[in-house]
Amino acid sequence: MMGPVLAACLLIILSTAWISQANGATCKKDGGVCTCNDQTKNVDCSSKGLTAIPSNIPTDTDRLELGYNKLSSLPRTAFHGLNKLTYLDLQWNELQTLPPGVFDQLNDLKTLDLRQNQLKSLPQGIFDKLTKLTILWLNTNKLQRLPEGVFDKLTELKTLTLSNNQLKRVPEGAFNSLEKLTLLQLDTNPWDCSCRDILYLSNWIREKKGTVSNIEAAECDGGTKAVLEITEEEAAEDCVYPNTTTAIPTTIITTLASSNDDDIPELPVPQENFQKFLGYQEPDHLPTQPQCLMSISGYLGLMMFFVLISAAILYVIHFLKKA
Template sequence: MVLFSAASILLVLAMSSIVEANTCPKECSCDGRKLTVTCVGKNLTEVPQTIDEITLKLDLRNNNLQELPKGAFSLTPYLTHLTLQRCNILRVKEGAFRSLGRLVSLNLAYNKIDVLYQESFDGLSALKELQLDHNRVEEIRPGAFTQLGFLNMLALTHNQLVYIPNMAFQGLQNIKWLRLSRNSLNNLAPEAFTGLFTLSRLSLDHNELQFFHTQTMSRLPEVTRLDMSHNPMTYLGEESVSMVKLTHLYLDHMSLQDLSDQALSRAPLLSHLDLSHNQLRYLEPLKGPYELKSLNLTGNPLYCNCFMRPLREWARVRNVKLLGACVGPPHLSQEPLQSVAPLDLRCRSRGEVLKEEFELEPTESAPPHSEAQTEREVSGELRLRC
C-alpha cells in the first residue's frame, strides 16, 4: 500500500511536469511552484496563449505588443501582478483587462500611450498600484479611473499632461498617493481633484504652474504632503495655501521673490516648509502655521540686515529651525542664519545699504541717521524699487 502511494505521488508529479512543459510558452520561462511566467525581451507581438490559467505573476517586459486588444488576458484570470514595461504599447482597447479582477499591480511604464480612455481599465476592481510613468499621456478622458475603487497609488510622471480637467480622477475612492511630476501642467481645473477624500500625498513638481491653485487644492482635505517644487511661481499671496491637514510643503527650486506673511495662515498643521533655492531676499514672520518646526531658506539671496531681524526673532520664540545662510552684508556673508544673533541684524547708513545691497554708488554722503529712521528710509527705497 505504501509503495502504491509513493508510486501514485511520483506519477502525479510526472504528469504535473508534463502539463507544465506543455503549457509554458516556448519563449518564456515558468515556475510552477511560484506560479510565475517570465517572457522578457522576446520581441513578442501578442500575449502568449498557452500560459497556464493559474499563473499569478506575468512579466512581459521589453516586447513589441503595440496594442492590447479586448480580452488580451482572458486566459489568465488569476493574475495578481502584470508587468508590461517597454512594450511599445500605443493603445489599450476597451476590455483588455476585463478578466483581471484579482490583479493588484499593473506596470505600463515606458510605453507610448497618449490617451487614457473611459474603458481602458475596466475590470481592474482589485487594483492597488498603477504605473503609467514615461508614456505620452496628454489627455485623461472622463471616467478613465471609475473602475479603480481600490487603487492606492497612481503614477503619471514623465508624461505630456498640460491640463487636468474637472473630475479627472473620479472613482479613486482609496487613493493615497497621486504622482503627476515632470509633465507640462500649466493649469488645474477647480474640481480637478474633487472626490479624492483619502489622498494624503500629491506630487506636482517639475511642471509649469505659475501660481498656487488655491481653490483646487482646498478640495483635498486629507493631504499631508504636497510637492510643488520646480514650478515657475514668483509670488505666494494671502491665504494661498488652504489645506487643513498639510504638514510638509515643498516649494523649492521655484522663482519666488515674495511671500505674504499670511500665505500659510490656513495651513495650521504645517510643520516643514521648504523654500530653498528661490529668489527671496527678505521674509516676514509667518502667521498661521503654529506647528512649524523647520523653515528651509537655503540657496536664497538672503540679505541679513534689520529687515531680517523680525524673522530671526520669530524663529527663536517659536523654536523654528532656520536653514540657510546670509549672502550679505560682507561681515555676515556665508553666516548660517540660525546662528546670527538678532542684534547683529542691523541697518547702517542709507548710502551703505544702497551700495552693498544694490551695488550702487551713493551720490553724496548721507548724514548720520538713527536706526529707526534708517529702517524707514530703506524700506521706502525697497518699495520704490519693487
C-alpha cells in the first residue's frame, strides 16, 4: 500500500516547489538573489547586476538596499506594499527617470539614496508623500532643473545633496520649507549668475550661512565667483529656462507672428522634441530581458508542473486498478 502514499507525497512536493517558483522568492534561503535578515528586517540586493527589482520583497522590510546594480527604470508600483520601509538605497544605478507616484506609499521613509544615477529631471510632487524624510541624496546625477515646490513637504529634512549636477538655478522659495536642514551640498553645478533668478539662492545662502553646512561652496558657472557674493547689478538679466531641451528664440516668434501664413518658413523640428512638445512620454516601465526570461521560465515551470501532476495521477489510478 506504499504506492498511493508515495504518489501523494510526490504531489505535495511538486505543488510546494511550483508555488515557491511562481512566487519568485527573493531571499537566498528561498532560492532568490537577495540576502534577508529576519531580525533587522534588512533586505540586501546590492551588487547583483539586477536590471529589475526582485519580486516578493517581504512586506515588513525596514531597510532595502538596491545599490550598485543596473536598474535603468522603475515601474510605478515598484515599492507598493512596502509601507514599512525607512531606508531605501538606489545609489549607483542607471536610473534616467522616476515615474510619478513611485514613492507615494513610503510614508515612513527616512533615508532615500538616489545618488550616482542619470536622472535629468524630477516629476512634479515626487517627494510629497515622504513627510518623514530626513536624508535625501541626489548628488552626481544630470539634473538640469527642479520642479516648483519639489521639497515643500519635506519639513523634517536635515541633509540634502544636489552637488555634481547640471543645475543653473532653483525655483523661487525652493528651500523655504526646510527649517530643519543642517547640510546642503550645492557645489559642482553651473549656476547662472547673470540671471535674476539666482538672487533667491544667493540671498538664501547669505541668510543661512553658519547654520546650514557647505552652502558657501556654490560657485557661479566657470568658478569665477561664489553665488553668495552675487549682487543685483551683476544678476541683471531676465533669463527664461524652458522645460524642454529646445526653445524657439523670441526673435523668430515675433517674426512669425507678424508674417502671413504663406510667408512662414517650414522649420525642421526633431521628432523627439516634437513629441515632448505634444506631451508624449515613454511608458513608465518596459519589461527587461531578465523579466521576459522569468516569465518564459514561469510558463515552462507551470507546464512541467501539470505534466508531473498528470503522471502522478495516472500512476495512482494504475496502482488502484491493480489492487
